[in-house]
Amino acid sequence: MALNPVLGKLVSKRVVLASASPRRQEILTNVGLRFEVVPSWFKETLEKSSFAAPYEYAIETAKQKALEVANRMHVKHLRTPDVVIGADTIVTVDEQILEKPVDKQDAYRMLSRLSGKEHSVFTGVAIIHCSSKGNQLETEITDFYEETKVKFSDLSEELLWEYIHSGEPMDKAGGYGIQALGGMLVEYVHGDFLNVVGFPLNHFCKKLAELYYPPPKHTVQHIKHDSIPSVDTFENLSDGESESSNFTEHKGANKLDSSGMCPSRPVYNCENTSSVRTGFTVPLGNQNGVSESAAKLPSKILDLMDGFKASKALFVASKLKMFDYLKNKGPLKAVDVANEVGTSVCGTERLLDACVALGLLEKTSQGYSNTDSANIYLTSDGEYSLHGYIIHSNDHLWPLFTNLESAVREGSRQNHRAFGRKAEDLFKDYYHSQEVKQRFMAAMHSIAHLTARDLATAFDLSQFKSTCDLGGCTGALAHELIQIYPNMKVTVFDLPEVIANISYFQPSEQCAAPVTFVSGDFFKDNLPEADLYILSRVLHDWPDEKIHILLSKISAVCKPGSALLVAEIVLDEQKTHPPRAVLQSLSMTEGKQRSGSEYKQLLEKYGFTNTQFKITGTLLDAVLCFKKNLSP
Numbered sequence: 226m227a228l229n230p231v232l233g234k235l236v237s238k239r240v241v242l243a244s245a246s247p248r249r250q251e252i253l254t255n256v257g258l259r260f261e262v263v264p265s266w267f268k269e270t271l272e273k274s275s276f277a278a279p280y281e282y283a284i285e286t287a288k289q290k291a292l293e294v295a296n297r298m299h300v301k302h303l304r305t306p307d308v309v310i311g312a313d314t315i316v317t318v319d320e321q322i323l324e325k326p327v328d329k330q331d332a333y334r335m336l337s338r339l340s341g342k343e344h345s346v347f348t349g350v351a352i353i354h355c356s357s358k359g360n361q362l363e364t365e366i367t368d369f370y371e372e373t374k375v376k377f378s379d380l381s382e383e384l385l386w387e388y389i390h391s392g393e394p395m396d397k398a399g400g401y402g403i404q405a406l407g408g409m410l411v412e413y414v415h416g417d418f419l420n421v422v423g424f425p426l427n428h429f430c431k432k433l434a435e436l437y438y439p440p441p442k443h444t445v446q447h448i449k450h451d452s453i454p455s456v457d458t459f460e461n462l463s464d465g466e467s468e469s470s471n472f473t474e475h476k477g478a479n480k481l482d483s484s485g486m487c488p489s490r491p492v493y494n495c496e497n498t499s500s501v502r503t504g505f506t507v508p509l510g511n512q513n514g515v516s517e518s519a520a521k522l523p524s525k526i527l528d529l530m531d532g533f534k535a536s537k538a539l540f541v542a543s544k545l546k547m548f549d550y551l552k553n554k555g556p557l558k559a560v561d562v563a564n565e566v567g568t569s570v571c572g573t574e575r576l577l578d579a580c581v582a583l584g585l586l587e588k589t590s591q592g593y594s595n596t597d598s599a600n601i602y603l604t605s606d607g608e609y610s611l612h613g614y615i616i617h618s619n620d621h622l623w624p625l626f627t628n629l630e631s632a633v634r635e636g637s638r639q640n641h642r643a644f645g646r647k648a649e650d651l652f653k654d655y656y657h658s659q660e661v662k663q664r665f666m667a668a669m670h671s672i673a674h675l676t677a678r679d680l681a682t683a684f685d686l687s688q689f690k691s692t693c694d695l696g697g698c699t700g701a702l703a704h705e706l707i708q709i710y711p712n713m714k715v716t717v718f719d720l721p722e723v724i725a726n727i728s729y730f731q732p733s734e735q736c737a738a739p740v741t742f743v744s745g746d747f748f749k750d751n752l753p754e755a756d757l758y759i760l761s762r763v764l765h766d767w768p769d770e771k772i773h774i775l776l777s778k779i780s781a782v783c784k785p786g787s788a789l790l791v792a793e794i795v796l797d798e799q800k801t802h803p804p805r806a807v808l809q810s811l812s813m814t815e816g817k818q819r820s821g822s823e824y825k826q827l828l829e830k831y832g833f834t835n836t837q838f839k840i841t842g843t844l845l846d847a848v849l850c851f852k853k854n855l856s857p
């Protein structure tokens with residue numbers, strides 16, 4: 226591939242990306258670059274007014290970020306990298322530099338300044354070549370910047386706040402992410418799209434070409450910033466070494482473009498487009514002082530009012546295994562489904578129609594059949610079956626939520642009202658009644674299996690030789706880890722009652738290395754040795770005293786440099802998003818959901834630093850932190 230010779234120059238080098246930005250990591254990983262991530266501790270506090278131009282500020286910050294990492298690795302960790310890459314992205318509008326917003330108000334201020342205008346996004350990049358002479362670190366610094374112009378549509382107040390509440394703006398310069406929801410705000414992009422996302426890949430490759438393939442001496446005087454070799458000339462570059470032979474073929478740069486990722490189109494307010502259904506009387510006129518806009522259907526509220534009916538329809542159809550019958554025998558008429566399931570024909574027909582209305586089933590003249598999603602997620606043997614979790618929701622969460630009013634009044638869990646027993650007794654029951662035990666494990670397995678790939682790939686975990694998933698239940702995540710990191714030894718540690726029942730959940734095709742299951746209680750027993758510990762959906766469930774016991778134990782067995790991966794839904798700093806986490810809190814377990822800064826603080830208390838977050842926007846986010854190195 227044409228680009229290989231340039232990036233191939235870095236293959237034999239120890240390359241470090243001095244950035245916590247998941248976007249930068251992704252952009253460089255996508256082109257097959259191998260590197261370690263060591264986020265910089267340099268605080269972005271340079272005096273902006275002391276720079277003649279905004280790009281100078283971005284370049285200097287990038288340089289300082291990279292130098293801090295190079296120095297720290299050299300002095301503290303006694304490991305001198307060959308190349309350290311640092312970057313800094315800023316947005317400028319009306320001669321003002323915008324960095325990441327500090328809170329929602331700040332995001333609001335930034336986005337309202339950008340509304341309806343063109344602005345510039347600058348990324349400064351520093352490539353530092355390091356060497357060690359005696360005890361001294363020697364550096365050679367190359368830097369550059371890239372500018373991209375972006376224009377925003379006019380943004381309504383409502384849209385601005387909806388976007389801010391999505392949580393997306395908070396870790397991004399200018400308060401938006403063009404690669405995700407923020408793409409909807411953008412009218413046009415002039416220049417390198419990836420530069421806006423945080424890393425100007427094209428310019429970076431040209432710089433490498435300049436560094437590693439300097440032009441013949443007699444042409445040096447003709448080289449200017451804007452005439453460095455273009456990417457399509459890279460294939461002609463060769464220095465006689467055959468890099469391509471030891472540089473593995475990799476995927477193309479997956480280069481995002483504004484047309485593919487972020488269609489420029491006007492942003493519509495969904496409330497305005499909701500259709501008026503017949504049967505509703507909507508006061509449209511101005512009678513009785515009711516304005517036209519006040520009389521619009523509040524579709525969100527109406528949906529919430531009906532939400533419980535929809536959930537229960539899904540639960541009951543799942544419990545009666547209707548999706549299983551339809552998968553195996555569909556299309557079926559209501560009477561056939563009723564006969565299979567042993568239910569009334571009229572009740573079954575109503576339930577099937579409700580499932581069609583909810584988009585779970587399809588109805589034709591031949592009868593009812595599953596949608597593709599129903600086959601995958603709703604059948605009990607579907608590839609990513611959520612059946613177990615749906616049954617848990619019906620049998621366990623539904624009765625608890627029925628008592629929500631008492632929970633709010635009393636501030637406590639409602640197990641005694643819902644099940645006639647205290648919470649602890651009930652928890653013990655999970656391991657006494659075989660049926661309840663299987664149900665609970667199936668529920669945990671559903672979510673673990675569905676989220677396993679996202680979690681296993683949220684960070685590059687290839688540096689860890691051994692991993693222990695604490696409370697890893699059926700081993701769904703463990704199996705995925707072995708698929709992705711075949712050299713990793715993975716142990717699942719869970720209660721004996723759980724381990725005794727895992728066989729049903731094991732994949733039919735065994736991986737190259739089997740998962741090891743070890744039984745024990747992570748609050749009481751010794752933990753297996755590992756370089757990486759995982760706590761997935763554990764911390765939010767336990768009170769502070771229990772978390773103290775658990776994290777103290779993990780911290781005690783972790784050697785410096787070992788890591789802990791926490792999988793939870795990370796709340797935004799206001800702790801009101803995403804709704805799934807906030808609604809889960811209502812079940813009033815003794816634990817709680819936490820924001821990013823709360824997780825960081827909690828983990829630091831137990832000696833874990835370098836905390837990195839991967840907000841997946843799906844069911845679980847990932848937090849990776851490392852056990853602090855002892856001072857040299």
Ligand SMILES: Cc1cn([C@H]2C[C@H](O)[C@@H](COP(=O)(O)OP(=O)(O)OP(=O)(O)O)O2)c(=O)[nH]c1=O
Binds near residue numbers: 290346397
């Ligand atoms: C404008 C814009 C910025 N960004 C991101 C890129 C950068 O990650 C971030 C700007 O902050 P930076 O300070 O450049 O980088 P960072 O804090 O994320 O990581 P580090 O300092 O450790 O290198 O904003 C987007 O992801 N999309 C966008 O559209």
